[in-house]
Amino acid sequence: MPLRKRRTRRRHQLQVTHQPIYLSRLSADFAGLRIVQLSDIHHGLYTRLEEVEKAVALANRLEPDLVVLTGDFVSNSRHYIAPVARALGALQPPLGAFAVLGNHDYRVGAERVAAALERHAIRVLRNQHVRLCRNGSSLILAGVDDFNYGEDNLRLALRAAEPDSPWVLLSHNPAILPQAAASGVDLVLAGHTHGGQVVLPRLRSFRRPRKLRFRHGWGQVGSTQIFISRGIGTVVLPLRVQCPAEIPLLRLHASLGLRSGQGNGPGG
């Protein structure tokens, strides 16, 4: 196989990260809930439609109850919005597919990206929440617009959220973590960092945003947990080094004093 083709294939090889999450407020009705997270797809020249379709097929094979999409569906061109939304429409988990927008989605047009996703039955949470119900128990799933767009996003998203249910927050940018911890969010699911994308020993990875305490994987601040996906696509360079593309499969459990800790992927 030609070298170039081999590199492209390696760049898009998806690792499934199995991550247990223990939540103290989780009711037994939601124990074992399977959440698949797709992040930073960046459909465009570096991540072709074929790769998006493969990721969707793998996500469906994992048989999730719920799919969350944490932003950056495209990189720089509006041309790719409709095809990526159409491909993601093949996700049909029983509790639904929910999305938030990333900084790149804003650059190409937040309204366009949101409308395209909604056309394919993906609910876009723009500073709002939904209540997921099972046998009378509920789980609050909230979503915020990208951290750099809007000042009061989290407060709006959690307005009138039931205090006795667990709160799961979708945020493209993990920099929301301190604010989420101060607001009593149980779990934040984020992307944006690409896990560093190019990780070289002794050198800072070029995708490591400053001031971020966690780069990827599981972390905790106070009683708020976070999982940051390394994502699927790439930006700047069509390259991933020691940082494979990832689809996290998170399983929720009632805490019983257990800590979530690391899954099978490296943490940051």
Ligand SMILES: [Fe+2]
């Ligand atoms: Fe991204």
